[in-house]
Amino acid sequence: MEIRSNEFKGRAVFAIHDASLQQALGKAREGFVGKRAQQAAELPEFEQLREEAKALKNHILDHLDHYLERYEQAVTAAGGQVHWARDAEEARTIILGICKRVGAKTVTKGKSMVSEEIGLNEALIDEGMEVVETDLGEYIIQLAHEPPSHIIAPAVHKTKDQVSDLFEAAHGGPRKTTVPELVDEARRMLRDKYFRADVGITGGNFLVAETGSSMIVTNEGNGDLTQTLAKVHIVTSGIERVVPTLDDATLFLRLLARSATGQETETYTTLSTGPRRADDLDGPEEYHVVLVDNGRSRMLAGRFREMLRCIRCGACMNHCPVYGAVGGHAYGWVYPGPMGSVLTPLITGLDNAYDLPNACTLNGRCASVCPVKIPLPDLLRELRHMQHQQEITPAMQRRALKLWRFAATQPRLYHAGERIAARLLAAIGRKGRIRRLPLASAWTDVRDLPAPAGRTFLELWQGKRGKS
Amino acid sequence: MRVGLFVTCLVDLMRPRIGFAALRLLEHAGCEVVVPADQTCCGQPAWNAGDRATSRRLALKLIDEFDGLDYVVVPSGSCAGMIRVHYPEVLRDDAVARARAEALAARTFELTDFLVNVLRIEDVPGGFRGSVTYHDSCSGLRELGVKAQPRALLGLMPGVELREMEAAEACCGFGGAFAVKFAGISTEIATRKCRSIEATAADAVVLGDLGCMLNIEGRLRRLGDEHTRVLHIAEILAGEDG
Numbered sequence: 001m002e003i004r005s006n007e008f009k010g011r012a013v014f015a016i017h018d019a020s021l022q023q024a025l026g027k028a029r030e031g032f033v034g035k036r037a038q039q040a041a042e043l044p045e046f047e048q049l050r051e052e053a054k055a056l057k058n059h060i061l062d063h064l065d066h067y068l069e070r071y072e073q074a075v076t077a078a079g080g081q082v083h084w085a086r087d088a089e090e091a092r093t094i095i096l097g098i099c100k101r102v103g104a105k106t107v108t109k110g111k112s113m114v115s116e117e118i119g120l121n122e123a124l125i126d127e128g129m130e131v132v133e134t135d136l137g138e139y140i141i142q143l144a145h146e147p148p149s150h151i152i153a154p155a156v157h158k159t160k161d162q163v164s165d166l167f168e169a170a171h172g173g174p175r176k177t178t179v180p181e182l183v184d185e186a187r188r189m190l191r192d193k194y195f196r197a198d199v200g201i202t203g204g205n206f207l208v209a210e211t212g213s214s215m216i217v218t219n220e221g222n223g224d225l226t227q228t229l230a231k232v233h234i235v236t237s238g239i240e241r242v243v244p245t246l247d248d249a250t251l252f253l254r255l256l257a258r259s260a261t262g263q264e265t266e267t268y269t270t271l272s273t274g275p276r277r278a279d280d281l282d283g284p285e286e287y288h289v290v291l292v293d294n295g296r297s298r299m300l301a302g303r304f305r306e307m308l309r310c311i312r313c314g315a316c317m318n319h320c321p322v323y324g325a326v327g328g329h330a331y332g333w334v335y336p337g338p339m340g341s342v343l344t345p346l347i348t349g350l351d352n353a354y355d356l357p358n359a360c361t362l363n364g365r366c367a368s369v370c371p372v373k374i375p376l377p378d379l380l381r382e383l384r385h386m387q388h389q390q391e392i393t394p395a396m397q398r399r400a401l402k403l404w405r406f407a408a409t410q411p412r413l414y415h416a417g418e419r420i421a422a423r424l425l426a427a428i429g430r431k432g433r434i435r436r437l438p439l440a441s442a443w444t445d446v447r448d449l450p451a452p453a454g455r456t457f458l459e460l461w462q463g464k465r466g467k468s
Numbered sequence: 469m470r471v472g473l474f475v476t477c478l479v480d481l482m483r484p485r486i487g488f489a490a491l492r493l494l495e496h497a498g499c500e501v502v503v504p505a506d507q508t509c510c511g512q513p514a515w516n517a518g519d520r521a522t523s524r525r526l527a528l529k530l531i532d533e534f535d536g537l538d539y540v541v542v543p544s545g546s547c548a549g550m551i552r553v554h555y556p557e558v559l560r561d562d563a564v565a566r567a568r569a570e571a572l573a574a575r576t577f578e579l580t581d582f583l584v585n586v587l588r589i590e591d592v593p594g595g596f597r598g599s600v601t602y603h604d605s606c607s608g609l610r611e612l613g614v615k616a617q618p619r620a621l622l623g624l625m626p627g628v629e630l631r632e633m634e635a636a637e638a639c640c641g642f643g644g645a646f647a648v649k650f651a652g653i654s655t656e657i658a659t660r661k662c663r664s665i666e667a668t669a670a671d672a673v674v675l676g677d678l679g680c681m682l683n684i685e686g687r688l689r690r691l692g693d694e695h696t697r698v699l700h701i702a703e704i705l706a707g708e709d710g
Contacts, residue, residue, distance in 0.1 A: 013652050321639045325656040359650055361643025361657075362516060363606035384518030393518060401514055405522040408477075409529060411506035418481050433689055442648035446655040447686030450482070450698075457475050457484035461491075461503055 001119045001147060004332035005344050005353035011330040012359075020159050021327050028156045032318035035262020036369065043258065053255055054373040056248060057309035060240075061300060067209045067242045068291070074212025078274030080287035088118035091292045095201070095234055096123055098288055102232050104129055104198035110216060110223035111135040112203030113151050113312060114236045114292050116334045117347070120201070132193045134222035136186055143170045149328030151335060152260050152314040157327045190222070200230030200284065202272075204237035205256070205311070206249045207289070213273040214289060215249055217256065217266040224270050233272065233284035239291050240300075240308040252311055255371035260313040295347040303382055307342050309372040316366035316376060322359055331356060338366040338376040345383055350392055357383035418456050426454035471499040471582075472537040474530070476547045477509040478678040486678065489706035490543040490579055496706075497587045504533040512550040515558060516644055527558045531568050539586065540576040543702045544677050545608020548578040553611045578608055580617040580676060580701055590624065594707035597627035598671035600699075603661070603684065604637045605677035618676060618701045625705070633664040633673075642683040658687040665696060672697035674704055 004011070015021055040046045060067055072082040085091035091114075099107060107129050109115065121142075124131050133142040137155035141148060143166045148154030155163070160179065167185055168175045176182045194200075202223050204214040214235040216223045227233045243249050257263040276283030299308055317323040317337025328336035333353070335343045341356035357380045366376045387393050407414045428434050429451025437444045471494055475487040494501045511526030530551070534540045542548040555569040583589050600622065608614035622628050641647065641657030648654075661684060665673045673688075673696060675681060685698035703709045 009650070012650070016652055016656050321641060321657045321660075322650075322653055325653050358646070359653070361606070361639050361641060361646045361654075363639035363643065364610035365606070365637070365639065368610055381516060381518070384516065385520055386518070388518035388520070397517065398519075401517060401519045401522055405514065405519075405525060408508045408511075409525055411508055414508045418477075422481055433686075440648070442651045443686070446651055446690065447658065447683065448689040450682055450685050450689075452482045453484055455484065457480040457487035458503075458505065458507075460484055461487070462505065 001116060001122070001334060003344075003348045003352045005348070005356055007332055008330055008353075008355035008359060011332060012326040015326040015330045020162060021157050024157050024159050025324060025327050028150075028153065029318070029324050032262060032315075036259060036315060036318065037262075039258035039262050039264065043254075046258070049251065049255055050371055050373055053251055053371055054309065056243075056251060057372050060243060061305060061308055064239065064242070064300065067244055068239060071207055071209040071212060071242050074209060075274070075287075075289055076212070078212045078287075079277075080212065080274045080289060083288060083290045085118075085290055085292045085294070087294050088292075091118040091236065091290055091294070092120060092123045094290050095120060095236070096127060098232065098234060098286075099124065099129060099199050100127065102198055102286070104232070106130045106132065106193060106196045107199045107201060108132050108134050108193055108197040108226045108230060109138070110200070110202035110218065110226040111138055111154070112201065112236050113148075113334060114203055114238055115201060116148060117294060118236070118292060120236070132190065132197070134190050134194070134226050135218070136183065136220055136222070139186055139190065140166060143167070147329070147334065149336065150314060150317060151312055151339075157329065194225040194229045197226070197230040199232045199234060200226040200228075201234045201236060202227050204235045204241055204289070206252060207235075207237055207242045208246055208249055208271070209242055210245045211271075211273055213246075213271040215269065215271050217253070217269045219261070219263075219267045221268050224268060227270070227272050227284065228282050230284055232286040232288070233275070235272070235287075235289040237289065237291060239293055239296050240310075252371075256311055256313050259315040259369065259371040299346060304342065304346055304379055306374050307339070307346070307379060309374050310339055311372060312339075313371055315369045315371065319365045319369050321361065321363065321365075338380070339374075342376060342379045342383065350383070350387060350390060354387065354392055357381075357387065415456065415458060419459060422452045422454055422456050425449075425452050469499050470502055470538050472502050472504060472534045472540045474507060474510070474534065474540055474542045474547065474551075475503065476542060476544045476678065478682075479543060482682065483678060483700070485708050486543055486700045486702050489700065489702035489708040490541065492593065492706040492708065493579070493583060493702060494541060496593055497583065497589050499587070502537060507533055510547045510550045511558070512547060512554075513644055515550065515554060520558065523558050527555050527569065528565060531555070531565075531572050534572060538575065539582065540572065541579055541582045542576065543579045543700065544679075545578050545605045545612055545614050546677050546679060548576055548581075549607040549611035551576045578612050578614050578676065580621055581612060581614055583705075584617040584620050589621075592621060592624050592705045594625060594705045594709065595627060596625060596672075596704050596707070596709055599629040599631050599669070600672045600674045600704070601631050601633045601665055601668040601670040602636060603633070603640065603665070603673055603675040603680065605675055605680045606639050608676050609637060614676065618674070621701070621705055622674070628704075631668040631670045633668045635660075635664055638664075640680045640684050642679045644679065647683060654683070655687065658683055659691065662688050662691055662693065666693060670696070672699050672704070674699050674701050676701045
């Protein structure tokens with residue numbers, strides 16, 4: 001997928017003025033935040049679970065090589081095959097290789113953000129295969145030829161009316177207008193694809209080392225049909241998604257749905273272990289797992305290791321005021337919101353996403369709801385430090401900081417400057433406010449600047465102290 | 469008890485009344501207040517802009533200036549958070565400086581936190597009468613746990629009726645340089661905050677950080693709200709709200 005994160009500012013402006021988008025975002029905001037809060041409140045041990053999940057993830061990351069090797073052994077023992085992909089291109093090559101070998105014409109897909117990350121759909125379509133997204137949200141945006149705007153609710157930016165239009169154009173009339181009608185129509189369209197699919201590709205919420213199973217959670221059951229009915233099942237997953245045991249997976253499951261959609265649990269939690277066995281009633285003939293690194297082992301070795309705890313619930317973006325104002329597409333690549341603002345520069349390069357780490361008020365709400373306690377604001381600040389060090393920060397900003405440092409470390413100079421500024425601003429002010437300030441138009445174009453009193457605290461205080 | 473008042477650069481320049489209000493509250497509670505005359509800025513703008521060297525210089529400067537005092541009190545959650553939470557991180561590469569930063573961090577308090585949890589005051593001088601709504605500024609809330617303290621203090625004022633707004637804990641869109649670098653997004657977020665405030669029909673919105681105040685007051689006025697007063701918690705508690 002093309003990286004357009006450096007167009008963030010322009011795309012954000014566009015998003016703010018998109019009435020349908022704003023309507024859709026408003027609805028999503030209310031739903032996600034309220035439901036998550038309710039779930040957290042109803043589970044007395046919720047905070048303790050977050051602490052445990054953080055500790056367990058840290059343990060896994062400390063021994064990632066060990067658990068990945070155990071996982072591979074278990075997958076092999078169950079008759080499946082693990083493939084290791086260093087980067088997006090290797091991952092695509094492996095998957096394309098499998099699809100071509102089995103002569104795949106139709107490929108069904110359950111929801112997988114890693115498949116977005118490696119640009120899989122385009123690669124399959126370029127080889128002449130029919131690719132069908134089976135998650136309702138993914139299906140909608142596939143019809144709209146758009147990337148997902150949210151990691152768990154890919155079509156959250158669409159209103160119901162827009163979906164009705166898309167379905168009418170793709171499926172023919174009569175136009176469906178209610179949610180049940182729309183869901184039924186999508187089900188009917190997809191049903192036949194599941195049976196025709198040569199290859200079914202899913203993500204993997206968790207990879208269980210002790211059993212060699214991949215685990216997915218969905219609300220529609222589409223993932224189950226994708227992975228059970230196709231002749232070949234391919235799981236795409238990041239290397240950080242491995243967990244030691246089934247027990248461990250349940251700890252994360254208790255946090256995932258509550259944090260993501262505010263449900264106690266998702267409707268379907270499905271384990272896949274190897275291909276169909278002799279006495280199985282159904283299941284794929286081949287079972288493959290493509291483990292994608294794509295920058296993750298670099299993160300593991302450096303300051304951004306904590307980011308690898310992410311279980312992709314989306315709570316950070318649901319609670320982010322910036323995401324709430326502009327939606328996911330403004331971020332310009334696969335992962336939006338706070339987690340995306342950390343991952344995008346780390347995976348695609350600092351140069352490719354200058355704005356993202358800066359497009360944050362550092363309000364900290366994302367970290368306060370993260371089920372695995374990733375200190376997202378700290379990681380974003382760390383990225384700003386890297387930008388500054390590598391001089392990716394605009395020269396103007398660096399010069400301004402230098403000048404400011406010169407002044408702020410010399411109290412006399414600084415206070416003299418302040419006294420002048422206080423007087424000037426007070427003189428410009430009318431009725432206690434400044435409506436236009438030429439050098440600060442970014443502020444005064446959209447808000448008044450409350451005018452200062454004309455004297456600084458320190459000069460008034462010294463004056464008072466002098467008299468007494 | 470000798471208490472150092474770190475006024476903060478924004479209060480010094482933009483609204484000295486908040487500094488005097490803080491001074492009055494501390495003296496009212498019997499503190500001997502010291503105001504180091506060379507204080508400038510805590511370095512947070514540099515820290516958040518990724519300029520570690522500058523934040524380091526300013527952290528060391530502040531640590532020197534407030535050396536030897538029993539406490540340091542700050543009428544701002546975000547500047548107090550900078551000292552308490554971030555200074556040890558700013559100075560992480562230098563063991564001696566880091567230890568000094570940690571010692572200072574342990575003695576540094578946001579104003580309302582100090583009044584409630586250290587001084588345990590039971591009365592305040594202010595005599596405000598009317599309804600107020602309280603905006604939880606992000607750094608104070610999430611870095612320092614300032615939530616109940618300002619409300620407890622407002623509860624000491626018989627003339628004050630507290631009306632909680634919807635999403636009081638949501639960011640106002642200020643975020644320092646964010647407010648000008650991403651003015652459009654900032655405005656969108658600020659507008660939402662203003663709507664929540666207006667929905668309470670309170671006489672005043674009260675909060676504990678001047679950055680958020682300038683943003684909220686500026687946006688309220690630009691949206692045409694001329695009547696909702698925007699007050700710092702220190703102003704209303706000290707009676708410097710006139």
